[in-house]
Amino acid sequence: MTAEHLPAVDGSSGTSEVAGDPFHARLMKVQMGPSHPATHGTVQFTLTLDGETVVDADVKIGYLHRGFEKMAEVCTYNQVLPYTDRLNYVSPLCNNVGYAMAVEKALGIEVTPRCQWIRMIISELSRISDHLTCLGAGALELGGFTPFLYAIQGREEIWQVCEEVTGARLTHSYTRVGGLRRDLPKGFEGLYAHAKSEVNRLLVDVDKLLTRNRIFYDRMADVGAISIEDALDYGWTGPCLRSTGSDYDVRTHMPYMFYDQVDFDVPVGTTGDNYDRYLCRLEEIRQSFRIVDQCLEMMEPGPVDVDDWTVVLPPKEDVYNSIEGMIAHFKNIMEGVKVPAGEVYSYTEAGNGELGFYLVSDGSGRPWRVKVRPPCFAAMQALRPLVVGGLLADIIPTFDTINMIGGEIDR
Amino acid sequence: MSEAVVAAIVERFPDAVVSTHSWRGDDTVVVERGALVEIGTYLKHDPEMDFKLPVDVCGVDYLGKREPRFEVVYHFASITQRHRIRLKVQVEEDPSECWVPTLTGVWRGVNWFEREVWDMYGVRFEGHPKLERILLYEEFEGHALRKDYPQRAYQPLMPMPTLPRER
Numbered sequence: 001m002t003a004e005h006l007p008a009v010d011g012s013s014g015t016s017e018v019a020g021d022p023f024h025a026r027l028m029k030v031q032m033g034p035s036h037p038a039t040h041g042t043v044q045f046t047l048t049l050d051g052e053t054v055v056d057a058d059v060k061i062g063y064l065h066r067g068f069e070k071m072a073e074v075c076t077y078n079q080v081l082p083y084t085d086r087l088n089y090v091s092p093l094c095n096n097v098g099y100a101m102a103v104e105k106a107l108g109i110e111v112t113p114r115c116q117w118i119r120m121i122i123s124e125l126s127r128i129s130d131h132l133t134c135l136g137a138g139a140l141e142l143g144g145f146t147p148f149l150y151a152i153q154g155r156e157e158i159w160q161v162c163e164e165v166t167g168a169r170l171t172h173s174y175t176r177v178g179g180l181r182r183d184l185p186k187g188f189e190g191l192y193a194h195a196k197s198e199v200n201r202l203l204v205d206v207d208k209l210l211t212r213n214r215i216f217y218d219r220m221a222d223v224g225a226i227s228i229e230d231a232l233d234y235g236w237t238g239p240c241l242r243s244t245g246s247d248y249d250v251r252t253h254m255p256y257m258f259y260d261q262v263d264f265d266v267p268v269g270t271t272g273d274n275y276d277r278y279l280c281r282l283e284e285i286r287q288s289f290r291i292v293d294q295c296l297e298m299m300e301p302g303p304v305d306v307d308d309w310t311v312v313l314p315p316k317e318d319v320y321n322s323i324e325g326m327i328a329h330f331k332n333i334m335e336g337v338k339v340p341a342g343e344v345y346s347y348t349e350a351g352n353g354e355l356g357f358y359l360v361s362d363g364s365g366r367p368w369r370v371k372v373r374p375p376c377f378a379a380m381q382a383l384r385p386l387v388v389g390g391l392l393a394d395i396i397p398t399f400d401t402i403n404m405i406g407g408e409i410d411r
Numbered sequence: 412m413s414e415a416v417v418a419a420i421v422e423r424f425p426d427a428v429v430s431t432h433s434w435r436g437d438d439t440v441v442v443e444r445g446a447l448v449e450i451g452t453y454l455k456h457d458p459e460m461d462f463k464l465p466v467d468v469c470g471v472d473y474l475g476k477r478e479p480r481f482e483v484v485y486h487f488a489s490i491t492q493r494h495r496i497r498l499k500v501q502v503e504e505d506p507s508e509c510w511v512p513t514l515t516g517v518w519r520g521v522n523w524f525e526r527e528v529w530d531m532y533g534v535r536f537e538g539h540p541k542l543e544r545i546l547l548y549e550e551f552e553g554h555a556l557r558k559d560y561p562q563r564a565y566q567p568l569m570p571m572p573t574l575p576r577e578r
Contacts, residue, residue, distance in 0.1 A: 062546040069531075070555060074562055105435055232463045232490070235520030248464075248490045342434045345467070345486055345497065358484065360471055368476075371469040373486075378465075381523040410546055 027055060030392075034063045038396050040137050041406040043380075045395065052392050057384045061377075064410035072370040076336025077103050077177050080370060085171040087372060088408040090133045091126035091351035092172050093162065100175040101256065102346035102357035106339045107177070111306055115179050116257040117299035122165065122174060123348070124288040124295075128199065129158040130351030130403075131239075131281040131288075138278065138400040139210055142219050147209045154202040157195040164191055177337050178312040179305030189296060196289055203285060211282070217275065224386045224398035225273035235378030238353020239280045240402060244272030250349035262294040277401035311337055336365025352376045352403055374408040413494035414438055416460065420496075424450055429501070439497040444511045447500055451517040454487060454496070462487040462496065465514075468524035470532035474558035480504040481534055483511050485521075502534055510535040531556035 033044040042063035048056040068087065072080045084099045085092040097119045104111060111119075136151025159169050164185050166172035174181050185191075210216045226236075228244040241248055249266045251259040267283035269276030305312040309328035318325030341363040347356040353375030360369035379402045386402075387395045417431050417438045427446030432439050442450055454462040466486040474480055481502040488495045500511050513536040514521045525536045526545040533554035536542055544551060550569045553560050 062544075062548070065546045067555065070560075070562065108435060229463075230519075233465075233519050235465045235518070235524075237464070246490065253490065253493055343439075343484075344435050344437055345495075347466075354466070356467055356486070358467065358469060358486070362476065369469075369471050371467070371484075373467040373469075377523060378520055381520065 032395070034060075038141050039399055040141070041404050041409075043399075043404060043406070047392065047395075049392060054387050054390055054392055054395065057387050057395075059380060059383050061380065061404075062410050064406040066407075066411065068372065068411040069370055072367055074366065076333075076365050077339060077367060078332075078337065080367065081175065081177075082171065082173045085173055086407050087374065087411065088130070088351060088355075088405045089170060090405060091130035092170065093122040093126035093166075093174060094130070094348065094350035094355065096172060096175040097123050098346070098348040098350060098355045099357055100177055101348060102344060102359050103177045103337070103339065105346045106342060106344045106359050106361055107311065107337070108340070109178060109306055109308070109311060111179060112303050113258075114183075114299055114302040115304045115306075117295050118180060118184055118304065119175065120257050120259065120262075121184075121292050121295045122162070122172075123350075124291045125158050125162060127351050128285050128288045129155045129162075131285050132158070132199070134281055134351075134400065134403045135206060135210075135278065138397060139206075139216070141396045141400055142216060144210065144213075144216065147206045150202045150205050150209075154199040154206075157198040157202075161188075161191050161195045164188070176305070176312060178308065183304050192292065192296070196292075199285070200289070203282075207282065211279070219394075220275035220278055220397055220401075221273060222271070223274050223390065223394045224277075224401065225271050226382065226386060227272065230382070230385075231272060234382040236353065236382065237378070238349070238351070238375050239284060240277055240353065240379050242266065243269035243276035243280045245270055250347055250354055254347075256348060258295075258298075259291075261298065262291050264288075264291050264294075274397045274401045338363065338365055339367070347373070350375060352405065352408070353379070372408075372411055374405075374411065376402065376404045377409045380404050380409060413492075413496070416454075416494055416496045419460065420450060420454075423453065437495075437497055439499060441499045441501065444500045444502070447498070448512050448514065448517065450498070451485075451514050455517055459492070461489045461491050464488040464490055465518035465520040465524075466495070468514075468521050468528060470528040470534055470556070472532060472556065472558045481509065481532060483528060483534055485514070506533075509533060510537050512537050513539040515539055530554070533557065 028049045030047045030049055032047055033039060034042045044060040046058040047054055068083050071083060081099060084095040087095045132151045132155045136148040140148035162172060163169050166174040226244060228246050231241050231244045245268055247266050247268050252266055264287045267280045269280055313332055314325040314328050319329045339361040341361055343360045345356055345358045347354050355375055356373030358371040359367055362368045386398050417440055420440050421428050424446055427443045429441040454460045466488050469484050471482045471484060479501045483500045483502060485498040502509055502511060513525060523545055525539055528534050529542050530544040530547055531554055551566060
């Protein structure tokens with residue numbers, strides 16, 4: 001941090017030397033970030049401090065802006081998909097699913113039941129890795145290095161499964177418009193069962209190390225509290241909103257895929273402080289495992305792609321052996337999936353809350369406009385009221401439990 | 412989304428509604444910008460509407476497709492009523508007319524979203540408390556998501572800012 005003494009903002013001249021200011025009554029301006037070891041994510045706070053109390057905070061985002069929406073306008077619909085991996089890079093599969101669903105809504109098609117079950121499974125696995133990262137990083141930034149390692153090891157187990165399924169550890173690009181890259185690999189149940197038992201074992205350790213830890217509790221409880229009305233007014237969704245007591249979850253309020261057929265609980269908090277946000281995420285990990293268990297039980301074998309070559313690529317044997325298959329493949333790759341002209345807003349529950357895609361199509365194979373509604377963008381604008389009046393050190397846990405993801409907020 | 416919401420807006424603000432349409436289950440009302448704040452207040456505070464959640468604000472550039480050139484698109488959701496609505500305001504390209512009234516007085520959560528529309532499209536939000544660029548930097552020239560802004564454009568280099576030193 002670089003400190004810079006500024007004139008006092010209380011109306012006095014503020015030119016007094018330090019000697020004439022024995023009580024250090026002047027306000028101090030402190031730059032925190034954009035690259036600060038205690039904040040994960042590139043974000044800049046310009047803080048005005050009165051001693052250790054935050055008087056004002058200016059939050060500046062945009063350091064990870066990559067022009068996702070501009071690039072999407074020159075890509076075909078399927079070419080946009082790899083970019084969505086980089087939005088929320090701790091739960092890329094949620095973004096893949098959300099984007100594919102948006103295009104399918106504009107196309108007016110419904111994907112096969114097996115595809116929907118698999119999409120639910122991978123979304124929940126992604127949510128678990130998202131929450132584990134958030135919990136672990138939060139502990140780390142408060143000085144708890146051990147729970148961080150446990151949580152990251154748990155995430156590693158999940159990523160092993162994702163790697164087997166998609167072939168990539170981080171940038172999965174697993175969904176396609178109208179289907180999936182491929183079916184689940186053989187032996188997926190065994191892999192998942194192993195990861196689940198490992199994560200559950202580690203989660204018990206994390207839980208025991210943190211939840212009733214005096215230091216952790218005192219740092220988290222009653223810090224960064226927000227009321228349910230304020231949270232809604234700021235556009236909060238996801239675990240952050242549920243920690244205030246609202247039960248709004250896209251999966252239960254506007255069920256998509258087969259979320260209305262599985263049985264799971266939506267954990268809600270009471271006070272909306274950091275501790276509640278922590279507890280909500282902890283419980284959501286367990287609920288996600290419940291959902292995946294049920295999905296594996298209920299899903300049945302079948303195709304994962306829709307039976308329409310104008311949307312999905314034909315099988316390779318058709319591409320090489322029939323003229324229809326080759327033309328369909330060529331048109332799909334070169335021109336893209338033709339989406340009828342119109343506009344849709346499609347939303348799913350991602351790791352951080354409601355992830356929306358607003359698509360405008362002009363009838364060609366490339367989107368006219370893709371707008372992402374990142375959940376933490378709305379949450380971050382409430383950071384200023386949450387930290388003003390508190391202590392400087394309390395910015396760290398509040399910033400963590402809001403779980404800003406640079407790739408998602410800056411796009 | 413809900414057709415009842417569209418009907419209620421049309422009934423209550425007949426002069427302000429330009430057009431309505433529904434596609435793929437999304438209901439849209441195109442409104443005059445003069446009545447935007449009034450409609451927003453009604454949507455948020457009327458118990459039957461109860462749109463407490465501001466979901467999204469974004470701009471769209473229809474250069475060469477239709478007149479007027481820009482649209483500002485609002486999405487709102489009601490958690491209690493479980494319905495959604497999309498409002499759209501059409502905006503002229505002419506810089507003196509390229510504005511819409513801000514809704515920050517109704518929902519605090521549209522603040523950053525409106526800043527992003529200003530940043531990317533150059534649509535001003537009259538009355539916004541802090542209308543500054545948000546994803547790009549202050550020295551950026553032009554508005555990046557306008558269709559006439561090239562995909563690969565170079566921005567002029569700017570001098571390194573010098574930080575004031577501590578005395």
